[in-house]
Amino acid sequence: MQNYASEDRYIKELDPKKHEIALSTEDLHVFYGTSEAIHGVSLPFERFKITALIGASGSGKSTYLRSLNRMNDNIEGTRVDGKIMYRDIDINGKGVNVYEMRKHIGMVFQRPNPFSKSIYDNITFAPKRNGIKNKKVLDELVETTLKQAALWDQVKDQLDQSALALSGGQQQRLCIARAIAMKPDILLLDEPASALDPISTSTVEDTLLSLKDHYTIIIVTHNMQQAGRISDYTAFFHLGNVLEYDITSNVFQRPKIQATEDYVSGRFG
Amino acid sequence: MRQIFEDELNELHVRFSEMGMMVNEAIYKSVRAFIDHDKNLAREVIESDKQINKREVDLEQRSFEMIALQQPVTSDLRMIVTVMKASSDLERMGDHAVSIGKSTIRVKGNRRVPAIEKDIADMAEVVKKMGEAILDAYVKEDETRALEIANIDREIDRYSDKIYKACVQETQHDPSTVVGNMDYLLVASYLERIGDYVTNICEWIVYLKTGKIVELNTNLNETL
Numbered sequence: 212m213q214n215y216a217s218e219d220r221y222i223k224e225l226d227p228k229k230h231e232i233a234l235s236t237e238d239l240h241v242f243y244g245t246s247e248a249i250h251g252v253s254l255p256f257e258r259f260k261i262t263a264l265i266g267a268s269g270s271g272k273s274t275y276l277r278s279l280n281r282m283n284d285n286i287e288g289t290r291v292d293g294k295i296m297y298r299d300i301d302i303n304g305k306g307v308n309v310y311e312m313r314k315h316i317g318m319v320f321q322r323p324n325p326f327s328k329s330i331y332d333n334i335t336f337a338p339k340r341n342g343i344k345n346k347k348v349l350d351e352l353v354e355t356t357l358k359q360a361a362l363w364d365q366v367k368d369q370l371d372q373s374a375l376a377l378s379g380g381q382q383q384r385l386c387i388a389r390a391i392a393m394k395p396d397i398l399l400l401d402e403p404a405s406a407l408d409p410i411s412t413s414t415v416e417d418t419l420l421s422l423k424d425h426y427t428i429i430i431v432t433h434n435m436q437q438a439g440r441i442s443d444y445t446a447f448f449h450l451g452n453v454l455e456y457d458i459t460s461n462v463f464q465r466p467k468i469q470a471t472e473d474y475v476s477g478r479f480g
Numbered sequence: 481m482r483q484i485f486e487d488e489l490n491e492l493h494v495r496f497s498e499m500g501m502m503v504n505e506a507i508y509k510s511v512r513a514f515i516d517h518d519k520n521l522a523r524e525v526i527e528s529d530k531q532i533n534k535r536e537v538d539l540e541q542r543s544f545e546m547i548a549l550q551q552p553v554t555s556d557l558r559m560i561v562t563v564m565k566a567s568s569d570l571e572r573m574g575d576h577a578v579s580i581g582k583s584t585i586r587v588k589g590n591r592r593v594p595a596i597e598k599d600i601a602d603m604a605e606v607v608k609k610m611g612e613a614i615l616d617a618y619v620k621e622d623e624t625r626a627l628e629i630a631n632i633d634r635e636i637d638r639y640s641d642k643i644y645k646a647c648v649q650e651t652q653h654d655p656s657t658v659v660g661n662m663d664y665l666l667v668a669s670y671l672e673r674i675g676d677y678v679t680n681i682c683e684w685i686v687y688l689k690t691g692k693i694v695e696l697n698t699n700l701n702e703t704l
Binding site: 435438439463464465466472475476477479 | 553690
């Protein structure tokens with residue numbers, strides 16, 4: 212892989228008066244043991260927008276995404292330095308209740324991973340454990356979240372059937388529905404469509420675009436066209452640094468950094 | 481990993497440059513035919529326009545296919561868009577060469593005005609140089625040069641103005657020259673339009689290099 216000068220970078224500044232920032236990181240470093248995987252990344256994430264994190268395998272984009280709701284805490288020897296600011300609180304701080312925080316910042320993974328339960332129970336699993344017992348409230352929650360995830364019409368007559376009987380695309384939308392059942396502010400998605408066929412990919416993308424009205428979405432994707440189609444902002448990761456962060460249409464039409472140009476046009480990666 | 485795409489892009493680039501040379505040759509020949517009253521050469525220009533039109537269609541088909549199959553972005557996309565847009569400007573330039581050829585064939589034993597013919601020949605020389613320079617700037621992706629070339633268009637406009645006035649004067653002086661003067665005027669306006677198309681291509685070179693869409697030398701404030 213060609214080496215690019217890592218000091219050569221462009222990070223678009225968002226004016227806080229014009230753009231409401233839902234989440235941001237300040238000089239975030241991630242270490243696996245002694246090796247540093249993320250070298251001080253500062254990024255803003257605008258409220259009700261989709262930000263795509265792109266970059267080659269090993270560039271650190273998934274590591275960074277997982278840090279945002281402290282998924283890296285569970286990996287032995289991992290250390291995350293720097294700030295993750297959410298509602299004026301540094302959620303990377305010591306006293307933070309991680310489980311409480313994850314209600315606000317939800318995650319959807321690459322491979323659909325519904326629980327081996329009914330569709331209904333998948334959605335209500337977490338809300339029930341958080342004390343919602345009223346059947347009517349739970350029924351409503353199932354309906355609204357499945358509608359938001361564009362799955363309701365297909366599954367409304369089979370809510371008691373196993374989620375594992377659904378197609379891959381439907382399973383993934385169920386996982387999105389499950390994530391939004393806790394009414395998070397922010398939805399993190401790690402390559403949510405990479406295990407799906409083009410039609411399912413397209414429905415998941417449509418789902419994300421419709422969710423944008425209510426959620427701030429941060430998505431890791433390997434698919435350049437997907438980033439172009441759905442995101443408002445794009446951050447390009449390279450060897451643990453963000454080399455370019457800008458409005459998506461700029462990144463795909465006239466990026467300011469050569470490494471970005473080479474990556475998005477398929478010259479490496 | 482993108483070797484085939486690189487080859488296709490290069491092929492597109494070469495075929496576009498060739499089209500530019502074909503068009504420049506057509507313009508050059510059409511003016512020479514007009515000045516020399518060479519109807520055979522004029523017919524040759526009209527005939528050769530078919531090749532130019534075919535080349536434009538060929539470039540469009542290649543571009544559409546590359547967009548559909550390769551989904552190009554950034555400079556790759558700009559290159560393809562530039563070829564698509566600039567090739568239609570070239571094609572229109574070729575059409576004006578054909579119009580000059582048709583004027584040549586139409587002319588029958590008119591009385592000639594050497595001074596005006598000299599101006600048309602000089603004007604054509606500038607247009608030809610502009611046409612050659614723009615191809616060079618395209619190949620080198622030199623947007624600074626493109627901006628300079630666009631400025632030459634003002635010189636062409638001055639010739640156009642001068643020829644217009646001379647034709648009016650000549651017609652007033654000797655009304656029997658009116659038919660010939662009308663043709664001079666037409667040819668000058670074809671050349672002037674060709675200059676405008678070259679200016680369009682200058683704009684596409686700026687886009688190719690910078691991604692910015694600019695408008696050069698608008699004629700809104702100019703009158704004859």
